[in-house]
Amino acid sequence: MPKKVLPLTELQVNKAKAQEKETKLFDGGGLFLLIPPAKKSPEGKMLPASKLWRFKYRYAGKEKLLAFGSYPDISLADARQRREDARRLLANGVDPGEARKAQKAAKQEAGESSFEVVAREWHAKxxxxxxxxHAYWTLRRLEQYVFPAIGAKPIADLRAPDVLQVLRTIEAVALETAHRVKFMCGQIFRYAVGTGRAERDPTADLKGILPPRSKKHHAAITDPKEVAGLLRAIDDFNGTFTVKCALRLAPLVFLRPGELRQAEWAEFDLDAGEWNIPIERMKLRTRLKEERRGQKHLVPLATQAVDILRELYSLTGRSRYVFPCSRSFARPMSNNAITAALRRMGFNKEEMTGHGFRAMARTILDEVLQCRVDLIEHQLGHAVKDPLGRSYNRTTHLTERRKMMQTWADYLDGLKVGAKVIPLKRVE
Incomplete structure (x- = not known):
């Protein structure tokens, strides 16, 4: 006849102390409290006893042991509940130890496939x-808006309402950002589908659910008379010489502000009048960057542009960057430097922006100087196809583009001095 075991009381468990040898206090049904031998600190004082809940059971003819945690984190009542859960599994032919291992593995797998883990992997790639x-703001928006809400959830378990809840929160603050985040999430979900960690992209079900974004264009001065005033204001600018040179060069090369401010001296051949910008630094769609990887965007430099750069070289030639930060030659100038300079000159954000020099050139070269549109688009760094559908390479129409850039620089000089500029013939 089995020995009768009296259930433990909370007081017994609480008062139990470590002995010289290992102690076991049984509660019945396989549950017992294991108290390892007493230990002393280096100073000779007795250390508090460890009290560990254990469950002894037999499965497939073998005796096994399952840990339930330690007291007082796991109370007597909690330990008994875990014992009953384990015995239910045994009654259904399931090994509770193996069931716990499976749960732990599933939890670990879910963590490795959480939205945040997949998103960071996508971003790093x-x-x-x-x-x-773009890389900075993409991760910044994910960390600010998305990860706190759904980052810890398995990406395969997320549905359209989960993403919508995130978007609604952002929409209340900034609609444009909500659209951007929706697009980013879609890319992450499609990456998860491609890598076998999700079945589909739930953002496809959210099409049209956000109010349409308002179409905004970068403010630009395109009227020749107003352009003349802008150019004269740049010549009168009393800020740092580096920023002034950037302002003088901006209308002559009409690149994006980021491409201009990150210019490196190694990219220039001033004797040849050329600036070769690595495609990887251009703001292009990922597909186009992949197609043109290793190529360079060639910017023919008018003589006026070369003169500005030679003048600047005496000041910043020791730096890697053409337009270094005023506090350190090791970094390019701030992305707000040109915008701030325009504001100091009295041009507000509805009148002119750093991007506006591109629109200025695109409009006047086409409508006033009547240059070929494909030459203008190529010089703007846009993808331009030849009649056979192939992308032009960096040396295509170089002679014509040199002529166009010099014509443009001369035209701007004429505007600045107040000459009456007659529209020129189409550049062939």
Whole structure:
């Protein structure tokens, strides 16, 4: 006849102390409290006893042991509940030890496939192909808006309402950002599908659910008379010489502000009048960057642009960057430097922006100077196809583009001095 075991009381468990040898206090049904031998500190004082809940059971003819945690984190009542759960599994032919291992593995797998883990992996993979600022803001928005809400959840378990809840929160603050985050989440879900960690992209079900974004264009001065005033204001600018040179060069090369401010001296051949910008630094769609990887965007420099750069070289030639930060030659100038300079000159954000020099050139070259549109688009760094559908390479129409850039620089000089500029013939 089995020995009768009296159930433990909370007081017994609480008062139990470590002895010289290992002690076991049984509660019945396989549950017992294991108290390891007493230990002393280096100072000779007795250390508090460890009290560990254990469950002894037999499965497939073998005796096994399952840990339930330690007292007082796991109370007597909690330990008994875990014992009953384990005995239920045994009654159904399931080994509770193996069931726990499976749960732990499933939890670990879910953590490795959480939205945040997949999103960071996606970001690390594609960030090298993006502009530095785009990579920064992509991760910043995810960390600010998305990860706190759904980052810890398995990406395969997320549904459209989960993403919508995130978007609604952002929409209340900034609609444009909500659209951007929705697009980013879609890319992450599609990456998860491709890597076998999700079945589909739930953002596809959210099409049209956000109010349409308002179409905004970068403010730009395109009227020749107003352009003349802008150019004269730049010549009168009393800020730092580096920023002033950037302002003088901006209308002559009409690149994006980020491409201009991150210019490196190693990219220039001033004797040849050329600036070769690595495609990886251009703001292009990922597909286009992949197609043109290793190529360079060639910017023919008018003589006026070369003169500005030679003048600047005497000041910043020791730096890697053409337009270094005023506090350190090791970094390019701030992405707000040109915008701030325009504001100091009295041009507000509805009148002119750093991007506006591109629109200025695109409009006047086409409508006033009547240059070929494909030459203008190529010089803007846009993808341009030849009649056979192939992308033009960096040396295509170089002679014509040199002529166009010099014509443009001369035209701007004429505007600045107040000459009456007659529209020129189409550049062939």
């Amino acid at each position: 594609f960030a090298p192909t993006w502009a530095e600022s």
